[in-house]
Each structure stands twice: as structure tokens, then as C-alpha cells.
Amino acid sequence: MNPLSEIICREAAQRGVLPFARFMELALYCPVHGYYETEKDNPGRHGDFYTSVGVGELFGQLLAFQFAEWLEPLRIADCGLRIVEAGAHDGRLAKDILAWLQLKRPKLFEQIEYRVIEPSPRRQKWQKETLKSFAPRVRWFTGFQHASRITHHTKFNGIIFSNELLDAMPVHRLGWDARNKKWFEWGVAVDGEKFVWAKIQSSALSPQPSALESVLPDGYTIETCPAAESWWREAATVLGQGKLLTIDYGFTAAELFSPGRMHGTLRAYFRQNASDDLLANVGEQDLTAHVNFSAIQAAGESAGLKTEIFSTQSQFLTRILEKTLREKSSGEPVLPKSDGGGSEDGWTSAQARQFQTLTHPEHLGRAFRVLVQSR
Numbered sequence: 001m002n003p004l005s006e007i008i009c010r011e012a013a014q015r016g017v018l019p020f021a022r023f024m025e026l027a028l029y030c031p032v033h034g035y036y037e038t039e040k041d042n043p044g045r046h047g048d049f050y051t052s053v054g055v056g057e058l059f060g061q062l063l064a065f066q067f068a069e070w071l072e073p074l075r076i077a078d079c080g081l082r083i084v085e086a087g088a089h090d091g092r093l094a095k096d097i098l099a100w101l102q103l104k105r106p107k108l109f110e111q112i113e114y115r116v117i118e119p120s121p122r123r124q125k126w127q128k129e130t131l132k133s134f135a136p137r138v139r140w141f142t143g144f145q146h147a148s149r150i151t152h153h154t155k156f157n158g159i160i161f162s163n164e165l166l167d168a169m170p171v172h173r174l175g176w177d178a179r180n181k182k183w184f185e186w187g188v189a190v191d192g193e194k195f196v197w198a199k200i201q202s203s204a205l206s207p208q209p210s211a212l213e214s215v216l217p218d219g220y221t222i223e224t225c226p227a228a229e230s231w232w233r234e235a236a237t238v239l240g241q242g243k244l245l246t247i248d249y250g251f252t253a254a255e256l257f258s259p260g261r262m263h264g265t266l267r268a269y270f271r272q273n274a275s276d277d278l279l280a281n282v283g284e285q286d287l288t289a290h291v292n293f294s295a296i297q298a299a300g301e302s303a304g305l306k307t308e309i310f311s312t313q314s315q316f317l318t319r320i321l322e323k324t325l326r327e328k329s330s331g332e333p334v335l336p337k338s339d340g341g342g343s344e345d346g347w348t349s350a351q352a353r354q355f356q357t358l359t360h361p362e363h364l365g366r367a368f369r370v371l372v373q374s375r
């Protein structure tokens with residue numbers, strides 16, 4: 001057993017069967033040994049989680065263009081604007097966004113404070129290294145409450161956003177007991193040197209009620225993520241005026257209850273391969289589940305936000321690209337060239353390739369959804 005497995009074993013010995021959400025939290029975020037604590041220092045893992053950020057700079061540039069458009073009406077001389085990113089990992093997306101704003105919207109750039117919400121000291125260190133040239137514009141906080149305490153403001157104006165944060169939050173795994181017509185929770189127990197699935201008899205959790213429940217087959221499995229819903233509600237609460245945006249792979253509640261998804265959406269990624277063995281390779285494999293966008297949308301609306309956009313990544317980025325092209329026709333290119341090459345219309349081959357990967361339905365275009373809410 002590796003040191004992380006031993007930590008989980010000790011907790012299981014004290015508490016009995018652990019909810020899967022607790023197992024996932026420790027496997028991904030346990031200080032020192034968790035998957036996301038060690039990911040950057042482990043080159044063998046490269047590609048275990050491949051996000052739009054890794055495709056290239058274009059993703060951040062398109063987001064920056066959209067952010068600038070959203071922030072422009074909020075520019076009030078005596079009021080600072082914030083762009084707040086959570087789940088920034090190694091800071092690459094922040095760098096792409098800040099570099100575009102500095103180059104293309106210098107006045108706005110000077111008015112922005114870029115905040116990174118990052119609970120892990122180790123990841124903060126990676127981010128500070130990546131963002132050192134933007135140091136005067138960036139501030140780090142461990143959470144929204146920490147930011148409120150330090151700045152003495154409970155609310156701020158601007159944009160709060162994340163890319164693939166909610167799908168990395170710990171989920172509870174529920175099974176359907178068709179005979180008794182009720183949900184039970186799957187937990188994790190220890191059997192010798194191995195982790196095994198065990199039912200938690202007393203769990204009060206159940207997914208949002210669905211008309212399909214009465215016809216679900218025995219053992220039908222689904223995940224629920226109270227952590228993502230409460231994170232979103234908290235983000236909505238601290239947003240004064242502006243937008244709250246997330247990009248994640250996920251479904252609406254109706255899509256989640258698909259008869260074809262008997263075993264839920266939880267997956268492990270180990271050395272670039274998807275695996276159903278969620279309890280193996282503890283701390284060495286990524287664990288992720290699809291986001292229930294209906295639940296997230298309802299959480300934001302319950303905190304007073306209005307839903308503005310719920311679309312695929314493809315539709316969202318294509319709309320932004322169209323706007324950049326309209327702006328370009330009245331001036332210089334909006335998207336800076338980075339590979340030196342390029343056609344006469346300013347669109348380089350690298351940018352074209354990146355855009356295709358980000359928007360093609362077989363790549364990242366369809367599975368990824370974008371939710372934007374506003375106040």
C-alpha cells in the first residue's frame with residue numbers, strides 16, 4: 001500500500017465504510033499525496049487530464065475577448081474590477097487571459113485585479129511561478145471567505161469562472177434499489193490490502209427526483225455532487241454585478257437519467273487510459289464525473305442569478321470567434337499570432353488547428369458545456 005492508501009485505510013478503520021465522496025476527496029486532494037497535489041511533478045501522468053487549456057493559447061484568448069466585452073459596461077472609475085478563477089491548476093489559462101488583455105485591452109488590464117481561488121499551497125506555488133510577470137495584477141486566496149476577510153468586502157463586481165473545476169469535485173455515488181424503490185449510497189471499505197465497494201445503509205442522500213425512477217433497473221447508478229452545488233451557490237452569493245461562468249463536461253438532469261448510463265459517469269484516468277476501476281491506483285489516477293448542470297443552474301438561480309447561456313463549448317467559442325472577426329474587419333487582428341506563420345486574413349495554421357480541436361464535436365466541442373449566469 002502507498003502512503004495515501006494507508007491514510008485512507010486509517011480513516012476507514014475509525015469511521016467504518018467511507019462515503020465515496022470522502023475517498024475521492026482524499027485520493028485527489030489529500031495534502032502531499034493527493035493526485036492533484038503531485039500531478040505537475042510527475043511527467044508520466046502527462047495527458048491524464050487533457051483540458052481545453054492544453055490545446056493552446058487560443059482558448060484563453062477567446063475567453064479574454066469575451067471577458068473584456070462583459071467587463072466594459074462595469075468599468076466605473078472608482079470601482080475595481082475582478083476576474084476570479086478557481087481551479088487554476090498550474091496557472092496557464094490565467095497567463096493566456098492576462099497576456100491577451102495586456103496586449104489588446106491595456107486600459108482595462110490596468111483596472112483589473114485577477115484573483116486565483118486556490119486552497120492548496122503547493123498549487124499556489126506553481127501558479128505564482130507561471131504568473132510571475134503579472135505579479136502586480138494577481139492575488140491569491142484560499143477561498144471566497146478568505147477573500148472577503150482580507151479585502152473587507154463580501155461582494156465584488158466582475159467575473160468568476162472555472163474550467164473543469166466542478167467535474168473534479170468529490171461526488172457521492174448512489175445506487176437504485178428497485179425492489180424497495182429507494183436509493184442507497186455506495187461507500188468504500190477495506191478488504192485486506194484492497195479497497196472494495198460497500199453499501200452505506202443509513203445515507204439520506206438521493207438525486208433530484210425523476211419521473212423515470214419507477215422504471216429504473218436494479219443497481220442503476222448515478223452520482224450527486226453537493227460540493228459543486230454549494231461551491232456555485234457561494235460564488236453566486238459573492239458576485240455583486242457581473243457573470244459567473246463554468247466550462248465542464250456534463251449533462252442536464254434529464255440527460256443524466258439515461259437508461260444507457262446504467263453505471264453512472266464516474267471514470268478514472270490512469271496513464272492516459274480511461275478505467276472503470278475507481279478504487280485502484282489511489283493518488284495515481286484522476287477521478288472525474290459529469291456535472292449535473294440542472295442542479296448547478298438551480299443553485300445559481302436560488303442565489304438570485306439569471307441564466308444567460310447554457311450551450312456547448314462549440315457554440316460558445318464560435319460566437320466569440322465571430323465577434324473577434326467583426327472587430328478585426330474594422331482594425332488589426334484581435335487574436336495575436338504565436339507561430340509566426342499565417343494566412344493573409346491573419347488566421348495562423350496553429351490557431352485553426354486549436355479552434356478545430358476546441359469546437360469539433362468529436363474532440364472537445366460537444367461534450368463540454370458552458371453555463372453563464374449573471375447579476
Ligand SMILES: C[S@@+](CC[C@H](N)C(=O)[O-])C[C@H]1O[C@@H](n2cnc3c(N)ncnc32)[C@H](O)[C@@H]1O
Nearest residue numbers: 036051053086087088089117118163164165168
Ligand atoms: C481538472 S483540473 C482543471 C485545471 C485547469 N482549470 C484546466 O482547465 O486545465 C481541476 C483543478 O481544480 C482544482 N480544484 C479542485 N477543487 C478546488 C477548489 N475547491 N477550489 C479551487 N480549486 C480546486 C484541482 O486541484 C485542479 O487543479
